[in-house]
Amino acid sequence: MDSGALWQDLGWQPDTLQARSFERLYALVLAGNTRLNLTRITGREEFWEKHLFDSLRGLAAFQDQKEPSLIDIGTGAGFPGLPIAIAHPDWYVVLVDSVRKKIAFVLSTIQALGLTNAQALTGRAEDLAHRREHRESYDLAVLRAVAQANVCAEYALPFVKLGGAAVLYRGNWEVQEEVELARACRALGGEIVEVDAFELPVSRAVRHCVVIRKTGPGLRVFPRPAGLPTQHPLGAIEGAPRVESEEPEEP
Numbered sequence: 001m002d003s004g005a006l007w008q009d010l011g012w013q014p015d016t017l018q019a020r021s022f023e024r025l026y027a028l029v030l031a032g033n034t035r036l037n038l039t040r041i042t043g044r045e046e047f048w049e050k051h052l053f054d055s056l057r058g059l060a061a062f063q064d065q066k067e068p069s070l071i072d073i074g075t076g077a078g079f080p081g082l083p084i085a086i087a088h089p090d091w092y093v094v095l096v097d098s099v100r101k102k103i104a105f106v107l108s109t110i111q112a113l114g115l116t117n118a119q120a121l122t123g124r125a126e127d128l129a130h131r132r133e134h135r136e137s138y139d140l141a142v143l144r145a146v147a148q149a150n151v152c153a154e155y156a157l158p159f160v161k162l163g164g165a166a167v168l169y170r171g172n173w174e175v176q177e178e179v180e181l182a183r184a185c186r187a188l189g190g191e192i193v194e195v196d197a198f199e200l201p202v203s204r205a206v207r208h209c210v211v212i213r214k215t216g217p218g219l220r221v222f223p224r225p226a227g228l229p230t231q232h233p234l235g236a237i238e239g240a241p242r243v244e245s246e247e248p249e250e251p
């Protein structure tokens with residue numbers, strides 16, 4: 001499948017500069033992979049589908065939003081944040097990861113691509129979300145393959161402005177996950193407003209994008225100190241088996 005056909009599914013086409021940036025991003029990730037083990041997705045077609053297309057498809061519902069600020073929590077090698085920053089030059093994108101060497105890679109990539117609308121920070125979501133400059137400061141938060149859905153909500157919602165949204169990029173989506181996420185959202189001032197199910201255009205792999213609207217301020221104690229959200233996930237049903245749905249990416 002050529003990349004032009006891939007973008008048709010999104011109703012969007014990159015211009016010449018954006019197409020060049022995607023090519024360059026692919027080359028930089030391949031080069032970085034030899035040192036840093038960034039991703040197992042290295043084939044060209046798979047990279048286009050599972051890193052570029054998937055990153056943008058998750059935000060299809062927000063495509064026409066004007067100049068939002070967005071935080072990508074647990075960005076790894078820069079996904080979905082870097083493709084979003086390339087596709088939307090008028091958006092302001094902050095990419096966060098707790099692993100310094102990953103953020104060093106993302107920073108060097110931002111520089112190599114000349115992206116003036118993106119910046120990257122090393123830190124844990126649990127710490128950064130309590131800093132005044134980040135608290136309830138973003139229109140959108142995105143997380144792909146970071147943690148269980150209810151844990152992702154605890155990381156994300158404290159960063160989001162009232163009326164903004166967190167978008168969780170998921171593989172499979174189980175009823176139990178949705179129940180636990182809804183319970184967590186009640187404490188965090190969020191409400192699940194959409195579960196967008198789709199297939200990737202080439203591999204037909206199943207994806208779900210879960211949109212949580214920020215409807216209230218949530219409690220100041222969230223997110224809890226580093227490690228607690230994963231050890232004691234909010235909204236978890238006592239005695240129920242832990243759901244680990246298939247993640248879109250396992251670097």
Ligand SMILES: C[S@@+](CC[C@H](N)C(=O)[O-])C[C@H]1O[C@@H](n2cnc3c(N)ncnc32)[C@H](O)[C@@H]1O
Nearest residue numbers: 074075076079097098099124125144145146249
């Ligand atoms: C499986 S990788 C996914 C990377 C990328 N989002 C993707 O889809 O390709 C998960 C990333 O989340 C980061 N991460 C996990 N928990 C985090 C936290 N509490 N705060 C910041 N980053 C975190 C990890 O360091 C890792 O790079």
